[in-house]
Amino acid sequence: MKEELIIAGFGGQGVLSTGKILAYSGVMQDYEVSWLPSYGPEMRGGTANVTVVVSDTPVSSPIVQMYDTAIILNQQSMDKFEARVKPGGVLIYDTNGITHHPTRKDIEIYTIDATAEAARQGNARIFNMLILGGYLKVRPVVTMENVYKGLKKSLPERAWKTLPANEAAIIRGGEIIRKVE
Amino acid sequence: MEEVRLMKGNEVIAEAAIRCGADAYFGYPITPQSEVMETLMERQPWLSTGMVVVQAESEVAAINMIYGGAGCGKKVITSSSSPGVSLMSEGMSYIAGAELPCVIVNVSRGGPGLGTIQPSQADYFQACKGGAHGDFKLIVLAPASVQEMHDFVFDAFELAFKYHNPVMILSDGVIGQMMEKVILADQHPRLTDEEIAERYGSWALTGKPASRSRNVITSLDLDPYEQEKFNQKLVAKYKEVEANEVRYEEYLTEDADYLIVAFGSSARICKKSVELAREQGHKVGLLRPITLFPFPTQRIAELAGQVKGILVAELNAGQMVEDVRLSVEGKVPVAHYGRMGGAVYSPDEVTDALIEKIINRK
Structure with missing residues (x-):
């Protein structure tokens, strides 16, 4: 098993922390993981992305050219990363703010209206957990049990009171993701 | 007990410095290695091991604090990134010239000049070919994983004290910013002056007891023939390093x-x-x-x-x-x-x- 993934969007959407939770979930499942963030001027200017590799063998390169899965959360990232999904791979995106939708026919494309769902629930902070839940529905690379453990590991103790809400959002994310036919 | 964590390379440098029993860290923030000092400040090791952490007013000050700490026989470590390491290079030459142990971490970025904050390996020459004036060499370790960022802090201090020479850990923005699994070592105690002298010889400025002659730490000798003898000693030391320490x-x-x-x-x-x-x-x-x-x-x-x-x-x-x-x-x-x-x-x-x-x- 090897999953090479990019999560790309705006700073503040929880891009880096979503990747960290997934990486920690991989650790809980005894997988090898790497988590490599963009830390450069792009982050300071607004967009952020993180490459996560989860594998049952040691991770050779943490730098990835073509991804098994891309989770795209803004238009700039769509423009940059749609072409970098492996043929047969998966592209997941939130339609909010996307004007040019993906056009590739050789990959599986899913939409998840996480911005709208978070707004409906009146809690913007669950946005990235909806995304994570949607992703795990499509690509169950780690068990839910280990995701919950990874979530707990990556949060500081003072934030553990938010665990039930986050777990509920992960489940909800799995319900609202839709395949684009 | 082995403790597996998911950590950034930079965070691990800080954690390893504390756990290997370092006495002090002196540094100045610069991307992409600022998490080293951020982690140290968060961990507050002065409350647990007594390790000192100082944000100096500049890299020049930091390396000279390292010089002073090393002269007192302390386990001292600093970190910076390329332009900051250039500022430290004069101090490194002095430390090598005074034959003192220390560990310098370079989480390098693109150059020349201020360059960029993205990862680069453009400091190979600087690290390996002296990097400052005079015939001297750093021992240079190049980690390729977060685990090696941890392990090489321990190794670097061993080499530094064994050869009385500055050791550089030459990393870059990828390894510094990346998170991977890491197994952290148990806490090692900080060494006392007596333990340092016992293990590595009595050369440090720890206050002269009646039982030994005075220790002198300098990188200056105005007699060219004496200076040449010293240079030959360094050459012999580097040959020994080449014979024993290739990895x-x-x-x-x-x-x-x-x-x-x-x-x-x-x-x-x-x-x-x-x-x-x-x-x-x-x-x-x-x-x-x-x-x-x-x-x-x-x-x-x-x-x-x-x-x-x-x-x-x-x-x-x-x-x-x-x-x-x-x-x-x-x-x-x-x-x-x-x-x-x-x-x-x-x-x-x-x-x-x-x-x-x-x-x-x-």
Whole structure:
């Protein structure tokens, strides 16, 4: 098993922390993981992305050219990363703010209206957990049990009171993701 | 007990410094290594081990605090990134000239000048060829994983005290910013002055007791013949380092027809390049120098007798390739492939370069 993934969007959407939770979930499942963030001027200017590799063998390169899965959360990232999904791979995106939708026919494309769902629930902070839940529905690379453990590991103790809400959002994310036919 | 955590390379440098029983960290923030001091400040080791953490007013001040701490026989460590390391280079020459132990971490970025904050390996020459005035060398370790960021802090202090010489951990923005699994060592106690003297000799300025003659720490000798004697002593020391401390890792070299030589983060990328090349039917292996000084000259010379050509992949304009060519002595073609300015190659780019520059070479 090897999953090479990019999560790309705006700073503040929880891009880096979503990747960290997934990486920690991989650790809980005894997988090898790497988590490599963009830390450069792009982050300071607004967009952020993180490459996560989860594998049952040691991770050779943490730098990835073509991804098994891309989770795209803004238009700039769509423009940059749609072409970098492996043929047969998966592209997941939130339609909010996307004007040019993906056009590739050789990959599986899913939409998840996480911005709208978070707004409906009146809690913007669950946005990235909806995304994570949607992703795990499509690509169950780690068990839910280990995701919950990874979530707990990556949060500081003072934030553990938010665990039930986050777990509920992960489940909800799995319900609202839709395949684009 | 072994403790597995998911941590950034930079955070691990801080954690390893505390756990190996360092006495002090002096530094000044700079991207992409600011998490080193941020982690230390959060951990507040002065409350647990008594380790001192100081944000100096500049890199120049930080390296001279290191000089002072090292002169007192303390385990002292600093970290910076390329432009900051340049500011420290005068101090490094003095520390080498005074034969003092310390650990300097360079989480390097693109240059020259302020350059960029993205990862680069353009400081190879600076790290390995002295990097400041005078005939001196740093011992240089190049970690390729977060785990090695941890382990090499321990190794670096051992080497520094064994040879009374500054040791550099030459990392870059990839390894510094990346999170991986890491197993942290147990807390080691800080050593007392007496323990330092017992293990590594009595050279430090710890207050002269009646039982020994005075220790003098200086990098100045106005008598050229005395200075030359000192230079010869350094030369002999570096020869000893070369004889004893060479470290490297090999990957699939046993049956290799072609070889990639790469260090640090680049070696991680090139591991995958090797796999991609093998999927295309080319028998390719990787040699990763772990110590950049001393350099694995002899092993590369041996492999040059086995392979038909060598590609040196590094995130610079061509630096380590010179040491590989000196090792190979013209026996087989040696080519360089690099990206610069903070751009990082992907594994397939390196495989393509190997095929174009070495395998299909006319």
